[in-house]
Amino acid sequence: MTRQILLLSVMSLWALCGATHVKADHYRLEFPGMDNVLPIASRPANASRIFYAVMFDAGSTGTRIHVYTFIQKQQGELPILDNEMFQSVKPGLSAFADTPEMGGDTVRQLLKVAKRTVPRLEWKRTPVVLRATAGLRLLPEQKAQALLEQVREVFDESPFFVPNNSVSIMDGTNEGILAWVTVNFLTGHLYSDSKNTVGILDLGGGSTQITFLPRSKKTIEAAPADHVAKFDMFNTTYELYTHSYLGNGLKAARLAALGALGAEGLEWQVFSSSCLPRKFREDWSFGGVTYKISGVVDGYTGFKPCYEEMLKVVQGIVHQPQELKGSSVFYAFSYYFDRAVDAGLIDGTQGGMVEVRDFRKRAKEVCNKMSKLRTVSPFLCMDMTYITCLLKEGFGFKESTVLQLTKKVNNVETSWALGATFDHLRNLNIH
Incomplete structure (x- = not known):
């Protein structure tokens, strides 16, 4: 990442971290409470201050590590988000619900990335944090806690700084807000004198989030009470429309459409769908549970019957903000991006802008040639149809609404992880 690009966002980082405006040409930068967060290290007064933070994203389909490098020059200068080192492993922690030691080992392996990235002298003052999302929220509490305890043990045996509450399950509301903070920081929209921000749509395996500044x-008055959240940042209170729909992530939606979500007798039941190729039949696992699934033997297949199945997954569940029927700017990532790449809608490196109608059009095309995709991507019809239904019938976007599909902005992953790192370094006071 070039310094020129990074400096486009540096004012946002300054504001987010609590800078005080002293003069027009001079700023005093602080990380409030930072001395209480990180162990003190001796440095020459004129040395650049380089510090690191390690954030684990324990999602339903994989565990990811983000190692961030921040630079603060001499006092009076602004810090720079210098770099992000990213790596992931599959499956997610929830797949090890019955073998938590193996789940802890995946985190142990990823910590090697942090050891390679962070200089040895900085290990003891580099915080390591893990936040789990829908995968663990969907597990029985006892199994989820057993996994978290294993991660705590792995952290405790590591050479890194382990702060209080270093391992926990993230609230779905915070997940949406912190993803919003990440994207608006990376796109340069977080300024203390501007509320010209972008919305975010995050589609994970177990849950999906929508967050925007109305x-x-x-929009706020008509929203259910649990769809509105406030947080304070650089002396500004933001009131966001935000909600996380547990069970409406891409993988969970597959199970819901199949009628398998929460079902019993999995060892003998076969769950079928008109969204799958007729001759398709296999064992499929999610969250450590294996299901027998197939296409329909008799009956119709294709986009229309598949769409009817997906309507049952979102109708009456997903709230429609009236404001979304107008012109809005939204960044969509995670499975929105991945499946759009798989369907040939966008380039996997560059991303791109698409209209909601483009998802519908491509879903129809994919569903009409399901038999050809049976061995390559048997779920593509189901997933593209679900995304179309979620956007149109769920959130209520117009077909002409343009979405910016992206995986990274300025070489940094578009997820909640960076926002969660900021939240750790300086509490954003979400309420």
Whole structure:
């Protein structure tokens, strides 16, 4: 990542971290409470301050490590987000619900990335944090806690700084807000004198999030109480429309459409769908549970019957903010991006802008040639149809709404992880 690109966002980082405006040409930068967060290290007064943070994203389909490098020059200069080192492993922690030691070992292996990235002298003052999302939220509490305890043991045996509450399950609301913070920071929209921000759509395996800053007070007034959250940042209180739908992530939606979510007798039941190729039949696992699934033997297949199946997964469940029927700017990532790449809608390196109608059009095309995709991507019809249904019938976007599909902005992953790192370094006071 070039310094020129990074400096486009540096004012956002300054504001986020609590800078005080002293003069027009001079700023005093602080990380409030930083001395209480990180162990003190001796440095020459004129040395650049380089510090690191390690954030684990324990999702339903994989565990990811983000190692961030920040630079603060001499006092009075602004810090720079210098670099992100990213790596992931599959499956997610929830797949080890019955073997938590193996789940802890995946985290242990990823910590090697942090050891290679962070200089040895900085290990003891580099915080390591793990936040789990829908995969663990969907597990029985006892199994989820057993996994978290294994991670704590792995952290404790590591050479890194382990702060209080270093391992926990993230609230779905915080997940959406912190993803919003990440994207708006990386796109340069977080300024203390501007509320010209972008919305975010995150589609994981177990849950999906929508977060945006409403332009109309009516959006807040009409929203259910648990769809509105406030947080304070650089002396500004943001009131966001945000909600996380547990069970409406891409993988969980497959199970819901199949009628397998929460079902019993999995050892003998076969769950079928008109969204799958007729001759398709296999064992499929999610969250450590294996299901027998197949296409329909008799009956219709294709986009139309598949769409009817997906309607049952979102109708009456997903709230529709009236404001989304107007012109809005949204960044969509995670499975929105991945499946759009798989369907040939966008380039896997560059990403791109698509309209909601483009998902519908490509879903129809994919569903019409399911038999050809049976061995390559048997779920593509189901997934593209679900995304179309979620956007149109769930959130209520117009077909002409443009979405920016992206995996990275300025070479940094578009997820909640960077926002969660900021939240750790300086509590954003979400309420």
